[in-house]
Amino acid sequence: MSLAFPVVDHPSPALAAAIEERLADPGFGRYFTDHMALATWHQGSGWGEDSTGPYTPFAVDPAGAVLHYAQEVFEGLKAYRHSDGSVWLFRPEMNARRLIRSAERLGLPTLPEEDFLTSVRSVVTADQRWVPNGEGEKSLYLRPFMFADENFLGVRSAERVRYAVIASPVGPYFPSGVKPVDIWVTTTYSRAGTGGTGAAKCGGNYASSLVAQKEAYEHGCGQVLFTDAATHTWLEELGGMNIFLVTGEGKLLTPPTSGTILDGITRDSILTIAPELGLGAEVRPVALDELVDGVASGRIVEAFACGTAAVVTPIGRFHQEGADPLFLTQQQGTATMAIRNRLLDIQYGRGDDAYGWRHRVC
Template sequence: MSLTFSLQRNANPRTDADVAAIHAAPGFGQYFTDHMALATWSVEGGWRDDAIVPYGPLQLDPAAAVLHYAQEVFEGLKAYRHADGSIWLFRPEMNAARFAASAERLCLPVLPEEDFLTSIADLVKADARWVPSGETEKSLYLRPFMFASESFLGVRPARTVTYCLIASPVGAYFPQGVAPVDIWVTDEYSRAGIGGTGAAKCGGNYASSLIAQEEGYEHGCSQVLFIEASAKDRVEELGGMNVFLITKDGRLRTPALMGSILAGVTRDSILRMGERLGLRPDEGRITPDELTEGITSGEVVEAFCCGTAAVISPISGFKSRQGEVRLADGAHDQTLAIRNAILDVQYGRAEDTFGWMHRVA
């Protein structure tokens, strides 16, 4: 039976003045709306106890399995306010599918797509006033997640699981906005490996990236690019984003999905929009030498990273212990063209000829 997520309204919501002040300077992931969605799954009863409830702390037993074995997955998507006041989601069915695939990889129950989408639509409707105007690329970031909540210390899939969805009004992911960023390249640390959880969106992948991320910060870089763990013969993705190269002959290159790279919704959208704009999508193996030599020779003319949170950010250079290579100053015209084309669809400034947008309010 489908879940309904009935509304239990928050008796003490933020004032309209509070919400307006937050919208003026939301930052990223710092403030949260009045409500959240919850549901529980058990081996015996399946999915139940679904509701939109007041936002607040979750109560966990110290023996909750997630705290010991990291059995959890999550997603990230946004709600966009259009100029007429309506609110839309961007390709949410792809997030639902990836959430299901991640759950299967982590031995968690699959939340049906219909229930996933219902929870999001119902929470957005309940907290519609929290969706900011899109004039300065602000949006409502949505974070669905699922975790093993059974109190049990044995190593096996949990028999009780909690699903939760929270929402946060956000601005730019990088404080500097769309300014080009430097990327640290590491072959010392790995984010994921063949047969691992790289294709799942789970916290462990991000936790394993943090030490390299900190190393990148020490070298003035905003993100870190990982090299494949075993053979070290191909670049993969950043700690939280996919990576793209644009060549002088019009190829839009990105590492192929080989089981250790997250299938980004923005990544897929860029491949389709890039082709619409005259570039040739090229998913395949990119070796570290191809990356550095391509930039040095001028074969690679632009590079950028992408994800739901940051959308698309131009890359100015790559640094590693072997040195650094830099793109030409201001070399991001095609990158920004793709970025603007996707944003125009998301915010309703251009016709959605792909069928990507779904109205929820």
Template sequence: MLAETETLKFAIHPNTAPVSAADRAKLFEDLGFGRIFTDHMAVVQWTEGKGWHSPEIKARGPFAIDPAASVLHYAQEIFEGLKAYRAADGRAVLFRPDQNAKRFNRSAKRLAMPEVPEALFLEAVEQLVRIDAAWLPEGDASLYLRPFMFATEAFLGVRPAKSYIFCVIASPVGPYFKGGAKPVSIWVSENYTRAAPGGTGAAKCGGNYAASLQAQAEAYEHGCDQVVFLDARGEQHIEELGGMNVFFVRDDGTLVTPPLNGNILEGITRASVIELAKESGHAVEERFYSFSEWKADVESGKVTEVFACGTAAVIAAIGTVKFNGGEFSINGGETGALTEELRNKLVGIQRGKTNDERGWVRSIEGI
């Protein structure tokens, strides 16, 4: 079995029919988010008694799995999301990928799946970026990386599977929201919950997102970009958006964000925002915060800004909040000063525009 610091040598099988440079340039004219994919993928297999084996980089293509594959019936599946950037000095870099590897393994443990050694996780990601370096955009775009793992054993029975595939695919992306950096609108879901105590809320698994889709559809019906969930206990505590963590900025500069109580995802962007805010002299409170308190604080002027954060959107101001019975705006529907400041600091580090004093940026050698 591989140790945490060990990796495997990847067999490289270049795609014999890659997308041409001309066709790729046309695709780059309208990237959107998650619609375009690169030429290759990284694949590693795990089998009980053998561990991780058969690592390869090969042409991106369909998997052939049995109709009885465990993932199709019992949803043993997890994933991660991180980005590769073209830094200001031309380097290809990743932002805190070690934290993605650690969170991936926390998700694996919660879903009774094998953990991927951190070194193997990072090697798979970097090998894919190297072979598909031509897909790494310049400017404000980036290369979104999606490591994921799913159960492949063919059986019907409720137990952990005995075989899995770990894979990484890549997608050049533009802004997550159609409006770019403009403030977004959110719908407060009072009919659906995303997670409950003791559940899988802190794991990045597909089931959590499937459970959010009906609420997200409800948000779209009300003209909103995203949905925000309340706690399952019925106490109206804010938890997180459909795919992002949330922060509230008070009039004294204090930031409030829901605590990591097992119900919400331990966002890497969230942790980075907390560190940057504290270094800038802002107090950060990780505590329960109810929807009724939010409404009252906006009305009284105690809350002056609200923003969501995550790998895909980075930091997005929340301008409008809609709910059953009404709506309200925050900061006149405009992006607040602290939201803008934190976003600029974070993006500056990610893209190598400012000094990385914390060691958050990892260069990918050979590009």
């Protein structure tokens, strides 16, 4: 039977003035709304106990399995307010399907696509006051997640699992907005190996990327670029985004999502809209040498990071240990900005939605 996530209203929701103050300068992931969706899965009986109620801390037992074995997966999507006040999701069914794939990889139960969509809609509807207007690229970031909620020591899949959706009003992911981000290329650390969890959106992937991200910050860079774990010669993805290179002839290049890279919904959307912008697109392995030689010779003129949080953010330069920084010739390139604007226009309802990607919530 489908879950309904019935709403239990918060007894003392945030005052309108407090919401207004937070929406004026939300930052990213700093403030949380009044409600959250919850459901619990039990081995044998499946999903139930679903509701959308007041945002409340969890009581975590010290033997809680997720603390020890990291059996956890999550998603990230946004609700956008259009100029007429309506609120919309962007391709949420893609997030639902990816959560299913991630859960399967982590030995967690799967949440049906329909239940995922109901949970997300329920939180957005209950907390619609928290959806900022689209100015300054603000939106309501939604974080569905699922974790082992059983108390035991021993390595096995949990028999009780919790699913939740929380929401946070956000501005641009990089505080500098659309200014180019600098990238640190690591050939020391790996994000994922063949047969590992790289294609799943699980907390462990991010935990293992933090030391490389710290190295990036220490070198004045905003993001880290990982190469393949086996040879460190092929580009994979950034710590929290996919990557595209753009050639002087206007062709997009991005590595395939062959098991070690997260199958980004933004990446997929860009590959879909590229032809309408007159851009070719090639999905194929891209060697680190090709990036270095291509930027140095001027064959690669633009590069950008993409993801739900960062949308499309231009890359300014690549840094590598012991090498001179590589500057892209186009810092806010024509192709990068055309893709960025087209995507934002679809998300915020300013452009036509030829692909049926927008879903109205309220």
